[in-house]
Amino acid sequence: MSLQRFISEAISPWMKSGPGPEGDIVLSTRIRLARNLEHYPFPIVASDESANTMLHYTSKELTKDSYPQMGSLELLKMNELSPNQKRVLVEKHLISPHLAEKSLHGAVLLSDDESVSIMLNEEDHIRLQCLFRGFQLNESLVLSNGLDDWIEEKVTYAFDEKRGFLTSCPTNVGTGMRASVMMHLPALVMTQQLNRILPAINQLGLVVRGIYGEGSEALGNLFQISNQMTLGKSEEDIVEDLRGVVMQLIQQERYARDEIMRTSKIQLEDKVFRSFGLLTNSRIMESKEAAERLSDVRLGIDLDLIQGISGNILNELMILTQPGFLQQYAGKGLTPDERDVRRAALIRERMKLEREG
């Protein structure tokens, strides 16, 4: 296993076993917990020595034994990775940009199937993340809770009765939990309904972001819906509120898809197959266009307009055609123009493989 595999494959093993519950709309579910240790200053003010001690101590504790049925965790230290290797891990959502670029003695512990990542010395001492395919909030909550207990047996958390889990940023205090669901909502975007729905979602204490988190653009009609509030509600209630909104979005997206199929099927087919044609034939493709075309094709697959192609192709190519991955494959740095050429080639090749397979 190890580093080579973590950075060479775009699709994490946990994603491979098919689409997951509500997989035509929900790509993945993620829960992350922010935790800090008692007696250590938080990473942003920690001295070099203190950060190093905390990393050494915690990584030793967490690799002493393994969580039931998970196998041991692999430790990757940021200062031992090249900038592009870190970039690839960010593109796979296994580490945050902050850990890759700004952390002092930052590291990540990864499970073999990459569904669990524990970042050390990120903004908080510990950032635990569990990823599931499809819509699996409960499963994510159970696993993250179990892992949290397992970690707490080994290290002492900074916890306060009144404020809960103490975090570096006031926006995470309390549960320290951010639950998020990655959704593909092309029909709501096409019918311009999403613009109306988003403000309402914000009012419910939830946030909508693009695929690469805070401040990122919504590429390929992919949206991350997550809770904003972490204090004053239990983990179960937070997850329940999120579930309610996601269920509604799923329903609305399905209505919108049905409606488009009923009223303008031929236009939709045209759009889908034009995109298919571009992906299978283009010689230069920017990442934004790739994301849009891949979204169209994925919709075509979900609506059975295109057969014989796995829906996973969207998830996979969205990640595979990011700059870090392209450079990883090329084995060298690439200019944006070179990347666009490589991206087009990679997509063509992948689509061809898919049709032959």
Added chain:
Amino acid sequence: MLCEECQQRQAALHFTKIINGKKEEMHLCEECARDKGEHIPGSNSYSIHDLLSGLLNFEQPMGNSDSYPSRASVPKQLVCESCGLSYERFAKTGRFGCSNCYKAFDPKLDPIFKRVHSGNVRHAGKVPKRAGGRLQIKNQIEKLRKELQHHIEKEEFEEAAKVRDKIRDLNKDIQDGKGDV
């Protein structure tokens, strides 16, 4: 429209903040906006951190037209004795330096948490097993200490001795079972 701060110059900057659905508007001229240290979105990169530190700096609800507390009048330096972070610095970066900062800045935190967490200031979720157990013991010790004080004041020394032994046992519990890090 006139600047709502100086009421003289034309308002050139119009802010709308929507926080948890609550909309607040501000109309300022450039000078006043600069004085108030308000970030001008778009003028340079305006991140969530800037927004947050903006929130932390507003001690009073906005809208009370003319008197904003200026940054200079931020109260007598609150400083966390554990990590040395000052409240001022915290307000600027929007980040605590250590777990003790929560205690050091406690008197000022409720309004901040209320704004960020839809009016909530108290944790209502998971209590970690070990830290939770220790908390219970600590609370018990705290209670016994008061009891001890009470007995001493009343010169009930026999009772006081019993309580003192209980406290010693509990302290030992904490050290034995859970003395880590």
